[in-house]
Amino acid sequence: MHRKLFHNIYEVDVAYPELKNTFASYVILGDRIVIIDPGPVNFHENLVNALESIGVSQRDHIYIALTHIHPDHYGAASKLVKEFCNAKILAHPRGIKHLMNVDYLWDSAKKVLGAIANIFGKPDPITEDRIIELRDSMLIEISDNSLMRVIFTPGHATHHVSYFLENERIMFLGDSGGLYINDSLAPTTPFPFNYDKAIRSIMKMLGFQPEYVAYTHFGMHNDATKKLLEYMGQLYLWFNICKQNCTDSKEFLKEILRVDHETNEFLNKNKDNPVLSGAVMHSIYGFIKYLEYIQEKT
Ligand SMILES: [Zn+2]
Numbered sequence: 001m002h003r004k005l006f007h008n009i010y011e012v013d014v015a016y017p018e019l020k021n022t023f024a025s026y027v028i029l030g031d032r033i034v035i036i037d038p039g040p041v042n043f044h045e046n047l048v049n050a051l052e053s054i055g056v057s058q059r060d061h062i063y064i065a066l067t068h069i070h071p072d073h074y075g076a077a078s079k080l081v082k083e084f085c086n087a088k089i090l091a092h093p094r095g096i097k098h099l100m101n102v103d104y105l106w107d108s109a110k111k112v113l114g115a116i117a118n119i120f121g122k123p124d125p126i127t128e129d130r131i132i133e134l135r136d137s138m139l140i141e142i143s144d145n146s147l148m149r150v151i152f153t154p155g156h157a158t159h160h161v162s163y164f165l166e167n168e169r170i171m172f173l174g175d176s177g178g179l180y181i182n183d184s185l186a187p188t189t190p191f192p193f194n195y196d197k198a199i200r201s202i203m204k205m206l207g208f209q210p211e212y213v214a215y216t217h218f219g220m221h222n223d224a225t226k227k228l229l230e231y232m233g234q235l236y237l238w239f240n241i242c243k244q245n246c247t248d249s250k251e252f253l254k255e256i257l258r259v260d261h262e263t264n265e266f267l268n269k270n271k272d273n274p275v276l277s278g279a280v281m282h283s284i285y286g287f288i289k290y291l292e293y294i295q296e297k298t
Contacts, residue, residue: 002027002050005220006168008146012050013218014039014076019119021181021218022275023072026172027054028165030142033062036163036172037216041075042121048083062087063132063140065148067174068157069095071109071120072275073216078102078124089131090140092152094159096133099126112190112285116278134161151205155198156188162201164208171210171224176201178231179217179279184266185230186280187238188217192293193286195239202232217276234262242287249284256284 001016008029015023025047026036033056038047056062062084066074069091078099081087091099098105102123110117136152140163149164156175163172171177176198179186189198210224221227237260245251257264263280270276 001046002054009165009168009170010050010054011214011220012039012047014043014047014050016046019273019275022273024214024216024218025050025076026214026220027051027056028142028146028148029054029056030146031061031144032140032142033060034065034140034142034148035062035080036065036214037067037073037174038064038076038080040072040120041079041123042119044076044079047076048080058084059086060084063090064088065090065140065161065163065172066092066095067162067172067176067216068092068160069098069105070157070175071106071117071123073174074099075120075123078126081126081130082124087130089126090134090150091131092159092161093133096128096131099131100128101125112282113278116275119275149208151208153201153205155194155201156190158192158194158197160201162205164205164210169209169211169224170214170220171205171208171212172214173205174216176205177213177215177228178234179266179276180213180215180221180227181218181266181276182269184262184269185227185234186263186266186276187231187234187283187287188279189235189238189286189290190279190282191286191289193283193290195235195287195290198235199232202228217279230262234260238283238287242291246288246291249281249288252284252288253281
């Protein structure tokens with residue numbers, strides 16, 4: 001299922017209808033076609049069907065722009081490069097080795113996510129000749145008058161990238177702005193999350209003065225500054241709760257449900273969605289491990 005956001009920009013709900021409003025992929029049409037975060041490998045046929053109805057052909061020149069190498073964001077890219085002969089994958093230099101050899105990240109995804117990893121599926125390895133290495137701040141030319149800026153935004157993952165579409169002022173967040181589903185916001189901070197880097201990345205994105213934010217989980221929204229500041233506040237709240245209750249994840253969760261009304265509402269609304277409710281639990285673990293990490297350093 002897909003919908004038009006701007007005359008040349010589409011949002012595809014790749015896991016519709018089983019897990020609707022959970023994984024968004026974005027398609028930007030121009031001299032080059034850009035697909036941001038194609039989603040899990042298990043849903044790649046839904047994306048291919050959407051691309052067909054949008055009018056993308058198998059010979060088009062395509063950039064598959066990855067925000068990071070987690071299976072829910074990039075898996076389908078490993079199938080798309082086989083079907084679309086002129087497609088190239090844009091990835092952070094630290095992610096490239098994981099695209100070529102998937103076992104390490106897949107094993108750690110299974111360890112961190114458990115059964116949820118099987119909902120996403122194991123991606124295929126991708127050969128080096130299909131990968132373009134990104135640099136921070138580089139500009140991707142979509143058409144003569146349409147440019148997309150690469151912004152390195154570590155925190156959720158060390159190799160996380162956001163993309164800023166300059167004319168439309170849309171910031172494609174991947175997971176750098178949290179989970180925003182049905183008007184509720186919750187952190188996505190799985191191990192090895194880095195709080196300090198995540199906050200700096202949000203400030204970096206605010207510096208571009210985006211008008212819209214496009215979440216992979218899920219959808220495009222206006223009031224970009226407000227949404228990014230809200231996420232920064234939520235991370236700050238979690239960090240402070242973690243400092244008080246960090247040894248016990250049950251106590252941590254209890255305190256979050258008491259003081260963070262957004263996350264409380266998020267969990268209530270999404271209790272039947274294993275991916276989204278699981279993500280909040282993994283976020284608690286990510287914060288606890290981050291606090292251990294900084295305490296070891298000092
Ligand atoms: Zn994600």
